[in-house]
Amino acid sequence: MTSLAMIEAAATRLQGHIRRTPLLGSPFLDEIAGRRILVKAENLQHTGSFKARGGWAALSAMDKATLKRGVIAYSSGNHAQGIARAAAHHGAPATILMPSDSPRIKIENTRALGAEVVLYDRAVQDREKIGGDLARDRNLTLVKPFDNEQVIAGQGTCGFEIADQAKALRVEQAEVLVNCGGGGLTSGIALALEARAPKMVVRPCEPVGYDDTARSLISGRIECNEATTGSICDAILTPSPGTLTFPIIKRLCGPGLVVPEADALRAMALAFSRLKIVLEPGGAISLAAALFHGDQISTDTVIVVATGGNVDPCVFAQALETLDA
Amino acid sequence: MTSLAMIEAAATRLQGHIRRTPLLGSPFLDEIAGRRILVKAENLQHTGSFKARGGWAALSAMDKATLKRGVIAYSSGNHAQGIARAAAHHGAPATILMPSDSPRIKIENTRALGAEVVLYDRAVQDREKIGGDLARDRNLTLVKPFDNEQVIAGQGTCGFEIADQAKALRVEQAEVLVNCGGGGLTSGIALALEARAPKMVVRPCEPVGYDDTARSLISGRIECNEATTGSICDAILTPSPGTLTFPIIKRLCGPGLVVPEADALRAMALAFSRLKIVLEPGGAISLAAALFHGDQISTDTVIVVATGGNVDPCVFAQALETLDA
Missing domain, CATH: 3.40.50.1100 (Rossmann fold)
Known part of the structure; x- marks a missing residue:
């Protein structure tokens, strides 16, 4: 079981090798969302994602x-x-x-x-x-992608940064929207915030049709997706939450947010025009939830973890086309 | 005349209102350039540029x-x-x-x-x-865009950050490539680095056909562009260097780098795929110089100021097309 001490130790080992990614925002996005959106830009991490x-x-x-x-x-x-x-x-x-x-x-x-x-x-x-x-x-x-204690600890270091950066902006209370595949990042951030920003609540975000974590949170046990192909959100198409990650998610997270993948393309376009960052579809579901599904969010400030930017140009061009609509 | 004290005072006034933008890099870009490239991502600044x-x-x-x-x-x-x-x-x-x-x-x-x-x-x-x-x-x-002492001081705060961030990476010696229109940023950064990182040399970067600063540095007096329209690098199309900025540039900067605007589109595409950031053409001339004109650069590490990201989607899509070539 990943502990706070393991995340702290991972943070020390990562020092100098991993970027402290910025927390971005734009008044134009706030206006669309009707609340303040802070975007943790993990697409700017080395290799283009939090991984x-x-x-x-x-x-x-x-x-x-x-x-x-x-x-x-x-x-x-x-x-x-x-x-x-x-x-x-x-x-x-x-x-x-x-x-x-x-x-x-x-x-x-x-x-x-x-x-x-x-x-x-x-x-x-x-x-x-x-x-x-x-x-x-x-x-x-x-090295499993999420069901590995050290991997969860490593992803948890992102949560430490969120806690620090939010504190610098005097933000204490916020829902933290995380794109969720197997739940390594979601569980890692939830553990980190439990200790460092206990008034924040992590909300897993998934595309429609691949909402295994949201359904697992409802039923209380690990549920599976029917398919793990067929979505542009390739980064987060996993069969089910992990046996290590799910107990943490169940204990600490709020309900899942489930978003049509077309909304991820619109969110990518707005991240392009308003934040000047490149997101991949599976890295933009959380932003899509904040921008277009705010009725399911309850805090004045929402923190969005933009998890990755490894997208082929043709998919990105498709996202840009939504701007003229 | 903008002084170091004015840049320091501006840095204090800007605190909390201006982002400390990250210094990014990618082994893939280093390989293309044949040297280490550090990219100061001012496109991530509020409003999408250092301005x-x-x-x-x-x-x-x-x-x-x-x-x-x-x-x-x-x-x-x-x-x-x-x-x-x-x-x-x-x-x-x-x-x-x-x-x-x-x-x-x-x-x-x-x-x-x-x-x-x-x-x-x-x-x-x-x-x-x-x-x-x-x-x-x-x-x-x-409020003139560059020939204003306080504007130059404000742009100079970017130079303070470059000095700090390079020092943290133990980089002392580097050419610093700055996209140059009227020279507000170029002169501000040059003044800041003169004090804080004296082994660095600022090099103004301009598109072919709009190389007023490069020519002014050669002749030793303010030269003009024949046209100030007709380039996709709209951000840096000014008639000539300023009367306040040019004396600073002349005293502190190395020779100008002059780059075809088509190279800016290729640099934008690589910034997309390798750094996950959005640059506008006039914000990517410096990166183009580092990537494709390295024969004119002499330091092992080159720092590129990516000055802005306010680009219309159709121009960005055009840049992406260069990736398949």
Whole structure:
């Protein structure tokens, strides 16, 4: 179980290797939302997403012999890049199992960061099986994308920054909207804020049709998605919340927010024109919730974690087209 | 003449009202450039450009009676927004004279920030004359976009941040590439670095055909551009360096870098894919110089000031198209 002390230790190990990303905002976005929106721009993190935190936290916690044997990860691309970057720095060979329909930029970047990429078909092949076989054959250590104590601790460091940055703005009370796949970031931030900003409440955000966490929070047990393909929000399409992450989410988070993916494109366009940042669809669901579904939010200030920006240009161009509508 | 003390005083007045923008980088950009590139992301500044600094510095230095009468500014859009934002906060009515061919987003934002926008034809009308007439008729104080001591001091605060942030990365020696129109930012940063990072050298960057500052540095006196329209780099199309800014630039800066505007589009595309930030063409000339004209740069690390991100979606889409080439 990830503890506050583990997040604090991860924050120390991450120092100098991970960016303290800015908390942005715009009066134009506030006007649309009818409340103040503060955007934690994790798209500006190394590798273009918060996953660089968890990857670094996991590898920097390993002993030298483990690192030397190498690591394996499965990921649609953001965890892949986070692991690849941390592995290159720690001298660990990295094998990354990626869905063949991942955005091209994510596959290319993962390779360019020095990892070996193995592609699989997300619709018909079982990544756990392929990953398990590869790990055994090559004697590699598997770093799961969210169900890993150190990964959760690494993502939690983002919560420390949110607490500090909000405090500097004298914001105590806020709902904190987090794009949620398996729940590593959601649970990590929730743990960090429980200690450092206890009046804040984390709300997991998911696209319509992939609302496993929202439904799990309602039923009180881990629910699954029917599909894990078919959405532009590739970064957060996981089968279900994790066995490590869900108990934390259940204990600490407010109800999930479920948003049509078309709203993510509109949010990307507004992030472009108002914040001058690049978001990927799965990184913009939280902003979409704040901008277009404010009736489900209760605080005067809402903090939006913009989790990633690894988007292919054609999808981004599609988002820009919503500006003229 | 802007002094170090004036920049220090401006930094104090700007505290809490202006963002400390991050210094970004990417191994992928370093590889293209063949050296380390650090990008000061002033596109993430309030109003989407560094001009928010100078606008705030100028208005916060005015007495109450002056503010109450109101201010006037002429600008292609970034100075306009900087002044409009500062004026709204200081309770000063703002009249902004803008070229009718300014990007739509800049005109709309300036209005939305509460200023009255007066449009003129940049090719045939003289903005100094129209501005002068309006100022006289309405008893307004003109805030020039660069030839104003307090504006230069405000832009100089960006140089203080660069000095601090580079020091934290143990970077002492670097050329600092600044997109240069009239030279307010260029001269302000040069003054700040002279005091705080004396081994750094500022290099003004301009698009081909609008290289008034580069030519002025060669001839030693103020040279003019033949045209101030016809480039996508609207933010930095000024007739000539200023009478206040040029002496500072001449004393402190290295030779100008002159870059084809098509390279700015390629740099915007790489800033999109590698840094996850939105730059406008006139805000990306410096990055283009670092990426594609490195033969003219002599330091191992180059600091690029990415000055603004106020770009219409159609121009941005055009930049993205260069990625598939």
